[in-house]
Amino acid sequence: MMIRQCLAIMQRELFYMWRDKSLRTILLVGPLLGLLLMAGVYSSQRIENISTAIVDLDKSSASSQVITDLKNSQNLQVVAHFDTFSQLEESIKRGEVIVGVVIPENYGKDIALQRQTKVAVLIDGMNIIYATNASSAVLTVTRTLGAQVGIQTLIAKGIQPNQAQEAYQSIAFPEEAWFNPTANYAYFLVLAFALNVWQQCCTLASCMTIIGENGRRSWYQIRTSGISLFKLFFCKSLVHIGILLLTVLPVYFLAFVVFKLPLACGWSSFLLFTLIFILALHGLGTMMSSLSPNAVNASRYGMIIALPSFLLSGFTWPLQAMPQWLQHVVWILPQTWFFQGVSFLTFKNPGWGFMSHYFWALGLMAVLFYSVAALRLMVRDFPHKG
Amino acid sequence: MIDVKQILNIAHYEIMRIFRERVLLAILFIVPLLYASMFGLVYVSAILQHVPLGIVDLDHSQESRAVVSAFENTPNFKVITQVSTYADLEAGMKNGLVRAGVVIPADYSQKLAQHQLTQISTVYDGSNLIYGFNTRKYFQQVLNTFSAEHTAAYLSGLGMTKQEIVNVMDTVSYSLEVWYNPTFSYATFIYMGLVLMILQQIGLLGIGLTVTREKEENSWLQFLGAAVPQWKIFIGKALPYFIANFFNFGFLMWIAARFVNVKIEGSVGLILLLGLLFDLIIVSVGFTVSVYSPNSLLVTRYLMLISVPIFVASGYSWPSTHIPAVINTLLRTMPYTWMAEGFRLLTVKNLGFDFIADKIMVLILMAAATTFFALTFPKRRKPPAQIGLAVNSALDYPNKNF
Secondary structure, eight states: OHHHHHHHHHHHHHHHHHHOHHHHHHHHHHHHHHHHHHHHHTTTOSOOOEEEEEEESSOSHHHHHHHHHHHTSSSEEEEEEESSHHHHHHHHHTTSOSEEEEEOTTHHHHHHTTOOEEEEEEEEOSSHHHHHHHHHHHHHHHHHHHHHHHHHHHHHTTOOHHHHHHHHHSEEOOEEEESSTTOOHHHHHHHHHHHHHHHHHHHHHHTTTTHHHHTSTHHHHHHHHTOOHHHHHHHHHHHHHHHHHHHHHHHHIIIIIISOOOOOSOHHHHHHHHHHHHHHHHHHHHHHHHHOSBHHHHHHHHHHHHHHHHHHTTSSSOGGGSOHHHHHHGGGSHHHHHHHHHHIIIIIOOOHHHHHHHHHHHHHHHHHHHHHHHHHHHHHHSOOOO | OOOOHHHHHHHHHHHHHHHHOHHHHHHHHHHHHHHHHHHHHHHTTOSOOOEEEEEEESSOSHHHHHHHHHHHTOTTEEEOTTOOSHHHHHHHHHHTSOSEEEEEOTTHHHHHHTTOOEEOEEEEETTSHHHHHHHHHHHHHHHHHHHHHHHHHHHHHTTOOHHHHHHHHTSEEEEEEEESOTTOOHIIIIIHHHHHHHHHHHHHHHHTTHHHHHHHTTOHHHHHHSSOOHHHHHHHHHHHHHHHHHHHHHHHHHHHHHTSOOOOOSOHHHHHHHHHHHHHHHHHHHHHHHHHOSOHHHHHHHHHHSHHHHHHHTTTTTTGGGSOHHHHHHHTTSHHHHHHHHHHHHHTSOOOHHHHHHHHHHHHHHHHHHHHHHHTOOOOOOOOOOOSSOSSSSSOOOBTTO
């Protein structure tokens, strides 16, 4: 009898969710569309070929060597040669080039005569992603160029070639990016942004749990029918949680199987972590639902939290760079635990000992949110005796 | 002579509605401030410094200590002393204790003494590329300085005088100059883009319910039946939201400049023009969406979801030069893309009208088109379509007060 009642409630909830056209579209299309859009945006994966312009006021063989070295740089792409500084300035203003290199007059002659000369390098700092990459590329090139000129100067001064080389090149500085060796932006952000869209869609669905019942006139029937509210909302929540988990599966399939984004941990751990987050998020949505007089406000309350949560989670701008007190406050959001956990599990897999905190925190949050929702429902909506 | 009394009456009625619905009032005036403050706090430090760094010094010589000092003496890194072995570094990188590492080999000083090539390995955490790219830049800066010092010491060992060393090493110097955002302030880079997104989101959510609310209360019929032309209904209903949005635009910009230290330069006239155009587009789009939507729940759901994809794909953070043409073209149909780009060129690069004329022209055209649709919405009294058994898709949605 009890199982049949549960199945009936779950069947009814499935029917309700399917007939809710906008929610159906949002859940079926939203996360996938989010993933595909993000995959498209970050399809170039790396910031290479940073457009670079050169103003060669010297036009000597020495300045040609500088240009050749710049052209051979991995991340810089020489796209223009200008005759004057003002042309370069205009081009940077218009955003046509990001890096400008000005080789002064008499550059070759000054080097030959061992007189000091200065090469100006300008970087458009408006977009920091560009500027940071451009700076690193420029600093690498200038160190190499500086060493070349220094070695030539020393040899010209009568120093032995091997000593001259040793003076500049006795220490190599290899660099390595761990967990994401090619510094691939798609690995860093595509899944995270897609999951951000997904968690917003989930929030919208979760915010209907309670108000979807007590905001309808049929609520009076339910109250008088004697059905246990616990059973009703437990069965409803089971359906919601199952659906939310199902909506993320195609996202994971595309992300990890088709786009081959990194997944350092196993599938089972990642799905289990997703499930525990769904519980916490659904609990939060259910709580918002219990506090709202109507479905619009429930969606608003839920989304007011869901919208900024990704930014606050520290997934992009690191938590350590936020004010100390804020670093603690943001952990009250389940999204912070989730996005931090996603980063650890997909790139590093630090093991159960480390990740267990994340599971516990999300589990406790789920219990807390559902408890508040239940209390609120009992206080405001439970039929009074007599 | 246009009779403005009807417009003002409708505007007055709308203001009363806003003040009566506390959640809407909060959305219009409190939420933008809340979001702006939150994001301001996130980015208030602006520059990523004190990157936690683990140094594995396997040599423990005077020479290797010079390397350690080079990293200790920069505010860009914070050396974490718990890390002293390679295993510590691996564990620290895995659990987030450190985000970068330097490994000095055991034979570092020996190889230097034997005039053999040696190396200092640097590693950084690629799982967060904001950390990663900044760390790489900081590494280059420290190593360039360290390398120069090492060369100077070597030349000194060859018997060259200080002046001779300076002459050799400064034969070619490179002056690296970063324009428009020389401190690499993330606040200047991203904050106003987020603020403009907040303004769009909140602006649309405010006016997006203005007609659906009337439909749900059956009062929209009175607007449709009254002898008031469509354009007056639109202007009257949109006016309070237009003023609120413009107030928020100015207020949040003041917060950005005053408290978050965002660089905002450029012509005040052009900033206001961009703000007015963007505001006009928001209210006219929001009103039109509201006219055609069956209920407030649908408007809220759909409008809430658009902000993240538009922001990410707009080219504001990840440069549009590295985004496929099809997505760029799609995003060019969004006013936010033009507004954010124009606003940044104006306020960060401090460029004049010539440089943003195309952005202003596109925004004017968008404003004209969206306002036209809003001003001429159909006043047909169409009964709701029979769509069979539907949940939350007709005129009603779960509401305890219905």
